[in-house]
Amino acid sequence: MxxxxxxxxxxxxxxxxxxxxxxxxxxxxxxxxxxxxxxxxxxxxxxxxxxxxxxxxxxxxxxxxxxxxxxxxxxxxxxxxxxxxxxxxxxxxxxxxxxxxxAALMFQESALFPWLTAAGNLDLALKLRGVPRRERPAEVERLLDLVRLTGAGGKRVHELSGGMRQRVALARALGQQRSxxxxxxxxxxxxxxxxxxxxxxxxxxxxxxxxxxxxxxxxxxxxxxxxxxxxxxxxxxxxxxxxxxxxxxxxxxxxxxxxxxxxxxxxxxxxxxxxxxxx
Amino acid sequence: MPAEPSAGTSGAGSTAVAATSDKRPTIGDGGLEAGLDVLSTEPVAEPGLSTRWRKRLLPPLVALVLVVVVWQLVVLAGVQPRYVLPSPLDVWYTIKERIADGSLPTAVLTSIERGGVGFVAAVLIGTPLGLLVARVRPVRTAVGPLISGLQVLPSVAWVPAAILWFGLSDATAYFVILMGAVPSIINGLVSGVDQVPPLFPRVGAVLGASRWALVRHVILPAALPGYLAGLRQGWAFSWRSLMAAEIIAIGGEMGFGLGALLQQGRDLSDMQVVMVAILAILAVGIAVELCVFAPIERGVLARRGLARAS
The missing domain is CATH 3.40.50.300 (P-loop containing nucleotide triphosphate hydrolases)
Structure with a gap:
C-alpha cells in the first residue's frame, strides 16, 4: 500500500x-x-x-x-x-x-521534550499514534527494553547522557510503528x-x-x-x-x-x- | 541482500565490501552500554538542611533587620516629628491594635479575595486570547500593538471610567484588575510561544500531532516558562490596580479593603495607620510571590534542567 x-x-x-x-x-x-x-x-x-x-x-x-x-x-x-x-x-x-x-524521522539533536521524562516522551508518541491509554505503559516498557534503557524511564531528559537521549529518541521513532x-x-x-x-x-x-x-x-x-x-x-x-x-x-x-x-x-x-x- | 542500483546513479561501479564473518563479540552488549550510561551521568548531591537555611533564609532576614535598624536610627535622629514618621515600635503597636479590633484582617481578606478572584478571571480570559494572538498571524498583526499599549497604560487610568460605568461596586474593582492583568498575561504567553525552539513543532508534526494536539502537547508545555513569567507579572498588575481602585473608589458596595484602610489613614492624618496599610500591602505581595509563584517557577525550571533545585 x-x-x-x-x-x-x-x-x-x-x-x-x-x-x-x-x-x-x-x-x-x-x-x-x-x-x-x-x-x-x-x-x-x-x-x-x-x-x-x-x-x-x-x-x-x-x-x-x-x-x-x-x-x-x-x-x-x-x-x-x-x-x-x-x-x-x-x-x-x-x-x-x-x-x-x-515515515518516522529522527533528528541530530535528540529533540526530546524536556518537560517530560524519558517514558513520558515515549508515551506521548504512542498517544499521538492513537494507542489506547491502557496499552501504553506496557508498550513504553517494551520500547525502553528495545534500546536497553530498562528502568531509566523515570529520568528527565536533562538527566540523560547524549547517547541515552538518542536511544530514547530512537525508541520514540520506533514507537511510531512506521515501516x-x-x-x-x-x-x-x-x-x-x-x-x-x-x-x-x-x-x-x-x-x-x-x-x-x-x-x-x-x-x-x-x-x-x-x-x-x-x-x-x-x-x-x-x-x-x-x-x-x-x-x-x-x-x-x-x-x-x-x-x-x-x-x-x-x-x-x-x-x-x-x-x-x-x- | 543484494542492493538494487538506484535509477539516479550515473554509471557508478558497484563495489562490494566483504565483511569478516568470523565470530567476534559484538560491541553492543548490554554491559558496555550500562557502563557508558553510568559514566556519562553524574549524581547530584542534595544540599543539607543547614546549608539551605544559611543560603536561602539568612540573607533576606539580615536585610529585613537592617531596614528596621536604619528606620529606627532615622526616627531617633529626629528628622521628622513622631506623628509624621512613627518608629517601628509605634507601627507594631498599631498593627496589634488593628488586629485586635478586626479591621486589619478584614481589610486584608477583602483585598486578597478580590485580587484573587480578579486574577483568576484575568487568567481565564487572557490565556485563550494569548493563544489566539500567538498562533493566528492576522490577529497578532491587528491587535499586537494595542495589547502592548494597554500593558504600558497605567490601569489607574481606568478607575474614573469604571466608576462612571459600574458605580461603587465590585465590578469596578474587577474591571480595573482585568485591564491591568490581561495584557500582561497575553504578552507573557505570546513571548513564551515565540521562544519555543522551531524543532519542537517539527517533532510534533513528525509524530503525527493534529493542529490542536500540537498546541496542547507541544506548544503550551514548551511555552510554560514564558507563560508563568506573564502570570507573575499579571498578578503584580492585578494587585497594584486593585489598590489604586480601592484608594479612589470608596464607599457604596466597595467594602473595606487595604486601599480603603490606607485612604482612611490619610483622611485622619494618622501616619501609623498609613504605614500599617503599606506594610500589609507589601506583605501580601511578598507572601504570594514566595508561597505561590517562586515554588511553581522553580519546580518547572528544575524539571527541565534549566535551574538546579535548591
Whole structure:
C-alpha cells in the first residue's frame, strides 16, 4: 500500500495516486513487488521560493527493509530530502512515494521534550499514534527494553547522557510503528565510543524490526559501517551521483580493513565533488 | 541482500565490501552500554538542611533587620516629628491594635479575595486570547500593538471610567484588575510561544500531532516558562490596580479593603495607620510571590534542567 505526495506544479506524468501494491520498476531484470516500507522518488526537485534548486531531479528507490546511507558534503540537500520523504515539505517538481503509514524521522539533536521524562516522551508518541491509554505503559516498557534503557524511564531528559537521549529518541521513532525510519545525522553530536555502541544497537534493532532505514550522514566510515547501499550526493544542486553496495551479511566494525578501503574510495569521490565547487 | 542500483546513479561501479564473518563479540552488549550510561551521568548531591537555611533564609532576614535598624536610627535622629514618621515600635503597636479590633484582617481578606478572584478571571480570559494572538498571524498583526499599549497604560487610568460605568461596586474593582492583568498575561504567553525552539513543532508534526494536539502537547508545555513569567507579572498588575481602585473608589458596595484602610489613614492624618496599610500591602505581595509563584517557577525550571533545585 503506497500513498503518493504529488506537488501541484508537477507537469510530468502526474498521476495523483499510485495504485496499491504497484509493481516496482524492474531493476537488474528482476521484477519486485513494492510492499511495506518502500520509498520511491521520481524526478524530485526542490527549490525555496525563487532561489536555486536544492535538489535536482532526484530518482531514488529504497527497497523494503533495506538500509540506505545518503552521504554528501554541506549543501547537498540531504536533510531536505528527508523532510520531503517525511512529508514535512513538498517537492517543487516530481513525486515522492512512501508507505501509507508514513515515515518516522529522527533528528541530530535528540529533540526530546524536556518537560517530560524519558517514558513520558515515549508515551506521548504512542498517544499521538492513537494507542489506547491502557496499552501504553506496557508498550513504553517494551520500547525502553528495545534500546536497553530498562528502568531509566523515570529520568528527565536533562538527566540523560547524549547517547541515552538518542536511544530514547530512537525508541520514540520506533514507537511510531512506521515501516520507514529516516535518520538525520543522529549520532553526529556523540563521542566516538558512544557512537560505536549506537551503531551496533541500530544494526541490531534494524535486523530485529525489519524497518527500512534511510540514514543521512557526512561521515563516510559511518555510512560504510551501517549501510547496505551508500549513495553519494553532489552539492548545489543536490543530485545522487554514485552508489556503492556494501555486504552487510556478516558483522562489521568501523575499524575493519574492508570498511576502511571502501571509505577511502568513497572519500576520494566526495572530495572530488567538493573540489568542483572551487572553480 | 543484494542492493538494487538506484535509477539516479550515473554509471557508478558497484563495489562490494566483504565483511569478516568470523565470530567476534559484538560491541553492543548490554554491559558496555550500562557502563557508558553510568559514566556519562553524574549524581547530584542534595544540599543539607543547614546549608539551605544559611543560603536561602539568612540573607533576606539580615536585610529585613537592617531596614528596621536604619528606620529606627532615622526616627531617633529626629528628622521628622513622631506623628509624621512613627518608629517601628509605634507601627507594631498599631498593627496589634488593628488586629485586635478586626479591621486589619478584614481589610486584608477583602483585598486578597478580590485580587484573587480578579486574577483568576484575568487568567481565564487572557490565556485563550494569548493563544489566539500567538498562533493566528492576522490577529497578532491587528491587535499586537494595542495589547502592548494597554500593558504600558497605567490601569489607574481606568478607575474614573469604571466608576462612571459600574458605580461603587465590585465590578469596578474587577474591571480595573482585568485591564491591568490581561495584557500582561497575553504578552507573557505570546513571548513564551515565540521562544519555543522551531524543532519542537517539527517533532510534533513528525509524530503525527493534529493542529490542536500540537498546541496542547507541544506548544503550551514548551511555552510554560514564558507563560508563568506573564502570570507573575499579571498578578503584580492585578494587585497594584486593585489598590489604586480601592484608594479612589470608596464607599457604596466597595467594602473595606487595604486601599480603603490606607485612604482612611490619610483622611485622619494618622501616619501609623498609613504605614500599617503599606506594610500589609507589601506583605501580601511578598507572601504570594514566595508561597505561590517562586515554588511553581522553580519546580518547572528544575524539571527541565534549566535551574538546579535548591
Amino acid at each position: 503506497t500513498a503518493t505526495r504529488t506537488s501541484t506544479s508537477a507537469g510530468t506524468e502526474g498521476a495523483p495516486h499510485v495504485a496499491s501494491a504497484a509493481p516496482a520498476p524492474t531493476s537488474g531484470g528482476a521484477p519486485q513487488v513494492v510492499s511495506g516500507g518502500a520509498v520511491r522518488l521520481r524526478g524530485v526537485s526542490k527549490a525555496y521560493g525563487r532561489g536555486p534548486a536544492v535538489l535536482d531531479t532526484v530518482d531514488l528507490d529504497v527497497a523494503p527493509g533495506s538500509f540506505v546511507c545518503l552521504l554528501g558534503a554541506s549543501g547537498c540537500g540531504k536533510s531536505t530530502l528527508l523532510s520531503l520523504v517525511a512529508g514535512l515539505e513538498r517537492p517543487t517538481v516530481g513525486t515522492v512515494e512512501v508507505p501509507s503509514s508514513g 520507514v525510519l529516516l535518520m538525520d545525522e543522529p549520532f553526529a553530536a556523540l563521542d566516538a565510543i558512544t557512537r560505536d555502541v549506537l551503531h551496533s544497537e541500530l544494526e541490531r534493532i534494524w535486523r530485529e524490526t525489519g524497518t527500512t532505514v534511510v540514514f543521512v550522514t557526512h561521515n563516510v566510515r559511518e555510512a560504510v559501517r551501517l549501510g547496505e547501499r551508500v549513495l553519494l550526493m553532489s552539492s548545489r544542486p543536490g543530485r545522487i551521483v554514485r552508489e556503492w553496495a556494501v555486504d552487510a551479511s556478516g558483522s562489521r566494525r568501523i575499524e575493519d580493513a574492508a570498511v576502511a578501503a571502501l571509505s577511502i574510495e568513497i572519500t576520494d569521490h566526495l572530495r572530488e565533488e567538493i573540489r568542483r565547487h572551487a572553480r
